[in-house]
Amino acid sequence: xxxxxxxxxxxxxxxxxxxxxxxxxxxxxxxxxxxxxxxxxxxxxxxxxxxxxxxxxxxxxxxxxxxxxxxxxxxxxxxxxxxxxxxxxxxxxxxxxxxxxxxxxxxxxxxxxxxxxxxxxxxx
Numbered sequence: 001x002x003x004x005x006x007x008x009x010x011x012x013x014x015x016x017x018x019x020x021x022x023x024x025x026x027x028x029x030x031x032x033x034x035x036x037x038x039x040x041x042x043x044x045x046x047x048x049x050x051x052x053x054x055x056x057x058x059x060x061x062x063x064x065x066x067x068x069x070x071x072x073x074x075x076x077x078x079x080x081x082x083x084x085x086x087x088x089x090x091x092x093x094x095x096x097x098x099x100x101x102x103x104x105x106x107x108x109x110x111x112x113x114x115x116x117x118x119x120x121x122x123x124x
Contacts, residue, residue: 002026002113004096009118012086016122020081022096022115029053029098033105034079036070038092038120045095047106049081059104064090086122093117 008020024034035050049060049070058070069082079096095118097111105111 002098004098004113004115006094006096006115006118009094009120011121011123014086014088014122014124016086017082017084018086018120020083020094020096020118020120022079022081024077024079024096024098029077031100031102033099033101034072035097035099035105035111036079036081037095037097037108037111038090039095039117040089040092043092045108047108048094050099050105051079052102059106061106083120086120088122088124090120091122092120094120 003025006022012018032053033050036048037045038048039045047061051058051070051072067085072079096115098113099105099111
């Protein structure tokens, strides 16, 4: 059974940094894509970034490009999201997810498994 467990959320001032981690277990993920999404109160869940497990190729939403970096540690089955220059509008619950697809995977429905989410709050 696939499980995803996020950690690293918290409260930070605007301009600060946070690092989120997601540990995946339950199968091998070679050929799969791991992604980060976020959902602010009253808004739909939106794509943030993704990384192909095998190649390490990455894809970002325009709103975070240049500020966020997604990476993976295959030995530890962990995907991380380094978030710099945080803005109040980055405040949301952040979720990691896994998709068996390999193209840039940006839609919620394309992901099969989800973590429980971790809260990120950026104060102005």
